[in-house]
Amino acid sequence: MPLRRLALPGFIALYALVVLQNAWLHEDAFITYRSVDNLINGYGPTWNISERVQTYTHPLWFFVVSTAYLLTGEIYYTNILLCWAVAVAAVLIMALRIAPSLGNALVGIALLCASKAFIDFSTSGLENPLSHLLLALFIAIFFRSQPTLQSLTILSLVAGLATLNRMDTLLIYLPALVTGYWHLRSLQAFRAVAVGFAPFAVWEIFSLCYYGFLVPNTAYGKLNTGIPALSLAQQGLYYLYNSLQVDPITLTTIACCTAGLCYTKKWRQLPLLLGPILYLAYTVKVGGDYMSGRFLSTPFFAAVLLILHNLRFAARQHLYIALGAILVIGLVTPYSPLRSGLDYQSAPGNHHIVDEFANYRTSTGLLSALITDAHYPQHQWVDLGHTIAEKANATELAVTTYTNLGILGFYAGPHIHHLDALGITDPLLARLPAYVDADWAPGHYARIMPEGYIESHLYGYNLIADEGLAAYYDKLRTVISGPLWTVDRWLEIWRLNTGYYDSLIEHAAYREPSEEEKDLSQARLSPPIKLPPDIDSRALEAGNLYFARRQYDRAEAAYQEAVRRRPEEPSAYHNLGAVFIAKDAKDQAVAAFQQAAERGSKTAETYRALIWLYRKAGNGQAAQQAYRLAARHIEDAAAGAALSEYWNSGR
Numbered sequence: 257m258p259l260r261r262l263a264l265p266g267f268i269a270l271y272a273l274v275v276l277q278n279a280w281l282h283e284d285a286f287i288t289y290r291s292v293d294n295l296i297n298g299y300g301p302t303w304n305i306s307e308r309v310q311t312y313t314h315p316l317w318f319f320v321v322s323t324a325y326l327l328t329g330e331i332y333y334t335n336i337l338l339c340w341a342v343a344v345a346a347v348l349i350m351a352l353r354i355a356p357s358l359g360n361a362l363v364g365i366a367l368l369c370a371s372k373a374f375i376d377f378s379t380s381g382l383e384n385p386l387s388h389l390l391l392a393l394f395i396a397i398f399f400r401s402q403p404t405l406q407s408l409t410i411l412s413l414v415a416g417l418a419t420l421n422r423m424d425t426l427l428i429y430l431p432a433l434v435t436g437y438w439h440l441r442s443l444q445a446f447r448a449v450a451v452g453f454a455p456f457a458v459w460e461i462f463s464l465c466y467y468g469f470l471v472p473n474t475a476y477g478k479l480n481t482g483i484p485a486l487s488l489a490q491q492g493l494y495y496l497y498n499s500l501q502v503d504p505i506t507l508t509t510i511a512c513c514t515a516g517l518c519y520t521k522k523w524r525q526l527p528l529l530l531g532p533i534l535y536l537a538y539t540v541k542v543g544g545d546y547m548s549g550r551f552l553s554t555p556f557f558a559a560v561l562l563i564l565h566n567l568r569f570a571a572r573q574h575l576y577i578a579l580g581a582i583l584v585i586g587l588v589t590p591y592s593p594l595r596s597g598l599d600y601q602s603a604p605g606n607h608h609i610v611d612e613f614a615n616y617r618t619s620t621g622l623l624s625a626l627i628t629d630a631h632y633p634q635h636q637w638v639d640l641g642h643t644i645a646e647k648a649n650a651t652e653l654a655v656t657t658y659t660n661l662g663i664l665g666f667y668a669g670p671h672i673h674h675l676d677a678l679g680i681t682d683p684l685l686a687r688l689p690a691y692v693d694a695d696w697a698p699g700h701y702a703r704i705m706p707e708g709y710i711e712s713h714l715y716g717y718n719l720i721a722d723e724g725l726a727a728y729y730d731k732l733r734t735v736i737s738g739p740l741w742t743v744d745r746w747l748e749i750w751r752l753n754t755g756y757y758d759s760l761i762e763h764a765a766y767r768e769p770s771e772e773e774k775d776l777s778q779a780r781l782s783p784p785i786k787l788p789p790d791i792d793s794r795a796l797e798a799g800n801l802y803f804a805r806r807q808y809d810r811a812e813a814a815y816q817e818a819v820r821r822r823p824e825e826p827s828a829y830h831n832l833g834a835v836f837i838a839k840d841a842k843d844q845a846v847a848a849f850q851q852a853a854e855r856g857s858k859t860a861e862t863y864r865a866l867i868w869l870y871r872k873a874g875n876g877q878a879a880q881q882a883y884r885l886a887a888r889h890i891e892d893a894a895a896g897a898a899l900s901e902y903w904n905s906g907r
Contacts, residue, residue, distance in 0.1 A: 412452020
């Protein structure tokens with residue numbers, strides 16, 4: 257009897273130790289942590305502090321992490337322990353509220369310990385452990401309640417929180433919610449569902465008001481790819497195949513649950529099974545993911561909860577056999593979490609699906625951190641982030657174009673503007689289709705870097721060469737960087753969300769660029785760290801770029817700003833005069849060149865233009881005065897001689 261009483265605490269302790277043994281943080285988690293850090297430091301829940309862009313996919317997890325970070329001020333151990341605590345809480349609900357017997361609880365815990373997908377993503381810093389906890393709560397309530405308005409409200413609240421935690425997991429809960437509503441089908445039942453989803457609705461209202469959009473930027477970056485549906489589905493099937501290769505117990509458990517539920521004809525529980533199957537189908541449809549097992553952990557947990565709730569053992573020996581078989585499988589499977597340690601070797605990857613736990617085990621893994629006195633995480637991107645931070649300051653944003661942005665972005669600090677060529681964190685690039693690439697990887701869809709886009713962030717002007725895309729970006733900037741409560745911003749929010757400006761983007765050109773354009777795009781990313789020019793010279797340099805492209809209205813506005821910033825600098829007036837000549841505004845050109853001359857312009861072209869304009873206007877005396885100013889200010893002998901020759905020619 258004492259051994260029996262110790263069995264459940266012992267298995268829970270085993271599970272807790274296995275999770276700690278495999279605890280780590282993924283690089284993508286630091287994308288969220290950068291936004292958390294910005295929020296805590298007063299910059300708002302942003303990625304780049306100059307833009308309101310939602311780069312995290314899990315608002316509920318975001319606020320949980322933000323609360324923990326606010327309390328501790330430390331990111332690494334705080335999030336390792338936070339994930340671990342949430343993961344253990346999920347298993348406690350499973351063992352104490354769902355499992356009908358001790359033996360069933362032990363089988364469930366053994367299955368979890370043997371699943372690489374589940375254990376890997378019980379930490380990682382991503383939202384999975386909170387998804388597991390909410391799923392356990394939902395199924396526990398489902399099994400312990402009858403279809404009433406009260407239970408429907410509670411179930412809807414949990415499902416709504418799960419959707420707030422990750423929007424696509426709504427598919428897991430949808431069949432059960434529809435069934436619950438159908439049993440009661442009434443206005444009161446609709447209200448019950450609406451009340452339950454109120455927190456999610458509040459978030460969506462906030463998201464629309466603050467970010468300007470209802471879905472995170474990552475949805476545009478990862479779903480707006482232009483890749484054929486068949487190719488995505490094929491990649492999604494490869495994702496399942498990879499799981500069978502390196503983690504056979506995960507999909508096998510889901511398959512056994514499906515077969516068992518159909519065999520026993522427990523149709524009331526069928527909605528709880530249909531949800532995970534829908535989620536798996538969706539995972540295949542969108543091409544899976546590059547992180548092996550990540551999107552399988554929650555469907556697997558649902559299958560485990562259903563199995564342990566329904567499993568019946570005819571004799572105690574059968575329980576021992578089941579436990580022994582699961583643990584043996586876990587111990588003999590090469591990449592099982594029960595066997596992982598400091599000498600863990602990466603599971604084989606294929607079709608760009610990789611064992612991310614192996615990739616980050618030594619740099620962010622808890623075991624590695626515990627055997628050293630060094631500050632964790634330890635990674636080259638941590639060092640590079642610190643190096644970049646030293647080159648930035650609190651007023652001028654440097655620009656980087658590195659692809660791996662999570663760890664680097666967090667440790668570089670808020671005063672770095674990261675441009676992400678994959679579009680995950682960038683609002684404009686996310687809305688461009690990924691270009692055709694036979695070697696594309698799930699979750700990593702490269703975009704063409706438009707000419708002038710990087711310069712737009714360095715100079716503070718819209719310098720995109722593609723006029724249609726530049727016009728689109730003007731509208732987008734109004735939403736993500738303009739004042740929150742203006743009529744113009746809300747008009748642009750409506751238009752951008754309804755596709756009003758989609759025609760401004762030449763989708764075919766960005767989807768199927770020439771090899772030359774691909775090479776140019778790649779060249780624009782180098783060097784990966786770009787420092788902005790002196791603040792007083794930006795307007796002038798921006799105007800020069802506009803002028804070279806014959807975008808005279810934009811050039812005029814930039815030069816006018818240059819004049820306001822440096823009113824005694826003759827070059828801005830000279831360039832402004834050139835714009836007015838191009839626009840055939842001769843009177844304004846005369847005034848601009850005259851201002852340049854009076855401020856001591858040493859450029860011969862200033863006086864040549866003035867002489868030409870005055871002669872065109874029949875004002876020889878003014879032309880003579882301009883020539884005299886030239887003689888006073890031009891220091892270059894060759895330029896002066898050329899101007900004298902022009903004067904003597906009488907043209």
